[in-house]
Amino acid sequence: MNKFFKMSLVAAAVAVTGTATAGTFELNADKDANANAVIFSAEGLAEAGVNATQYAPAINYTLGANYLVGDELTLTFAIALNAATVYPLNVTVGAATFQKTAEAVGAVTYRVVSGTAATGSVFTLAQNKSTVADLTDATKSGLVMATATVATQTVAASSVTAASAVFDAETSEPEARLLGQSKTQYGKYAVTQKFNAVIDATTVAGAKKFTGGELSDSVTFAYTAAKTMPTQALLGQKVGLNDLTTAKVTTDISLTTDIVLADVAKYTVTAVNGTVGTGVGAALVYPITYTDGTAPAAGDTITITPKADATAPVMVAGAFELTAAVSNLVGAPADVDLGLAGSAKNAGEWTIIGSETINVPYMPYGTGLSQVIYVTNTTDVPVEVSVVAQDDAGTEYDLGLLVNAKANGVTKLATVIKNALAAEGFTAGKVSLDITVAGNAAAGTPGTVKLHSGYNANASDRGFVANTSNGAK
Numbered sequence: 001m002n003k004f005f006k007m008s009l010v011a012a013a014v015a016v017t018g019t020a021t022a023g024t025f026e027l028n029a030d031k032d033a034n035a036n037a038v039i040f041s042a043e044g045l046a047e048a049g050v051n052a053t054q055y056a057p058a059i060n061y062t063l064g065a066n067y068l069v070g071d072e073l074t075l076t077f078a079i080a081l082n083a084a085t086v087y088p089l090n091v092t093v094g095a096a097t098f099q100k101t102a103e104a105v106g107a108v109t110y111r112v113v114s115g116t117a118a119t120g121s122v123f124t125l126a127q128n129k130s131t132v133a134d135l136t137d138a139t140k141s142g143l144v145m146a147t148a149t150v151a152t153q154t155v156a157a158s159s160v161t162a163a164s165a166v167f168d169a170e171t172s173e174p175e176a177r178l179l180g181q182s183k184t185q186y187g188k189y190a191v192t193q194k195f196n197a198v199i200d201a202t203t204v205a206g207a208k209k210f211t212g213g214e215l216s217d218s219v220t221f222a223y224t225a226a227k228t229m230p231t232q233a234l235l236g237q238k239v240g241l242n243d244l245t246t247a248k249v250t251t252d253i254s255l256t257t258d259i260v261l262a263d264v265a266k267y268t269v270t271a272v273n274g275t276v277g278t279g280v281g282a283a284l285v286y287p288i289t290y291t292d293g294t295a296p297a298a299g300d301t302i303t304i305t306p307k308a309d310a311t312a313p314v315m316v317a318g319a320f321e322l323t324a325a326v327s328n329l330v331g332a333p334a335d336v337d338l339g340l341a342g343s344a345k346n347a348g349e350w351t352i353i354g355s356e357t358i359n360v361p362y363m364p365y366g367t368g369l370s371q372v373i374y375v376t377n378t379t380d381v382p383v384e385v386s387v388v389a390q391d392d393a394g395t396e397y398d399l400g401l402l403v404n405a406k407a408n409g410v411t412k413l414a415t416v417i418k419n420a421l422a423a424e425g426f427t428a429g430k431v432s433l434d435i436t437v438a439g440n441a442a443a444g445t446p447g448t449v450k451l452h453s454g455y456n457a458n459a460s461d462r463g464f465v466a467n468t469s470n471g472a473k
Helices: 003-017 412-421
Strands: 037-040 053-057 060-062 073-079 088-093 098-106 107-114 120-125 144-145 155-160 179-182 187-194 218-222 250-257 267-271 285-291 300-306 318-326 349-352 355-365 370-375 381-393 396-405 409-412 430-438 449-459 461-464
Touching: 037 053, 060 073, 088 120, 098 461, 144 355, 187 318, 218 318, 250 300, 267 409, 355 370, 355 449, 370 412, 381 412, 396 409, 409 412, 430 449
Parallel strands: 037 179
Antiparallel strands: 053 144, 060 120, 073 107, 073 155, 088 098, 098 107, 187 218, 218 300, 250 285, 250 318, 267 300, 318 349, 355 430, 370 409, 370 449, 381 396, 381 430, 449 461
C-alpha cells in the first residue's frame, strides 16, 4: 500500500468520525432551560385570576448546515400550542427567505424559497405578543401556550433537503428545548447564631439566671435570595405579584419552644426587625410578623430576656425551633416554606450546668442481638437520664427521661432504652444514642458519670462500642 493511499484512508476516517456541525437550541447560563425561556413565579401561578394562556418566548435555532432553496425546517412542540398562535409567513435568515408551508398547533414547517442560509446563522420565530389583548390579535405573530404548560413545553427541530433527505440533525441538550420555567420568587432563611444559654441550676436561686453573667440569649437568622428570580409577568395577574420588591405579602416567622415557660410575663421576647406576638400554646409559639416584604429583604435577631429579682422565672432546659413562611398570597393552596422548618433544635437550646451528653455512635438492634448499656454515677446525688436516638434514615426518637441513675452506683439502661424505642416503632437496625445525664454541677464534670456500651450477637460474640465518656471522639 503506497503512502498516498494510506493518507487517503486516514483522511476518510477523520471525515467519518470527526465531530460534525449540527443544529442546536441554545442553553441558558444555568444550563437548565432554553436561553430565551420565560421564567414565571411559582407563587403567581398558584394565585386566582391568572389568564388561561401566556405568551411563549421567541425561538432561536442555530443552523448546523447550509440551507439551499427547497430545504425545509420543521419546529415541533411537545404540547399543542394554543389556537391563538400566529406563525409569521416569512422568516429571513441571512440571504435566505424561509416561507411557511405547513402549520398546526403542534408544529410548523418553513421552506427556503430564495437565497442561502449559511451554517451558524440563526432562524428566529419572533414574539410580538406582550399583553392579554395581543394573545388573540391575529395581526401579531407569536407563540401562545396554555398557562398549565408553561413549565413543561418543549420544542424540537428537524430538517430535510429538497429531495426529502434528512440532514442537519438537531443535537441540542434536552434542557435547551425547554421554553418556560416555574420558580419561586422567595429565597431561604438559615440560622446563623443559635440560642445557647446555660442555666445555673446548682441552687434554686441559681436556676433564675444564666451562667457567665449573661442577661439574655439570642438567635439570628439570615436570608439568601432566590438564585434565579421570575422574569416574566403573568398575564391576567395583579401588578407586582411577580416582583419580590413590591409584592404585598406577609412573612410569618414563628419561634416555638418546648421549654415550659409557666409564666410568660416573666420573659421578654423581642425582634430587631419584626413584631413579636404573645406566646401561645403549651409549647409556646411566638409569632414574629413582617409586612410589605420587610422580612424577605433581611434576616433578624430574636432575643429572650428573663426578668430579674422577684419576677425572675425558674428556668429549665429545652429546645427552640424557628419556622418561616409567606402566608397571605390570596388563592395560594398553601404557605410557601422559607427553609427553616423540619428541625426541632434548629434555633438552638438551653442547657443546665451539671448536665452532660454522652454519644454512643451506633448500637445494633434486631433478632439475635442484645445490648449492654449501663451508667456509673460517681456523684453523691442521683442523676436524671434522658435519651435521644437517631436511626440510619435520619429519623429521630426523643425517648425523654427514662430513669434516675442512683448516686455512687451502677444503673442498667439497656432494657429501658430498648422498650422505649419499641414504643416508638423501632425494633431493628442501627441507631446512635445521645444519653444526657443531669443533676448537680458535678454531673457535668467529665469523668464523674461514665457509660459502658456494647452488645451481644447470637449469645456468643460480644462487641464493645466506644462512646464519648470512654474514648470515642
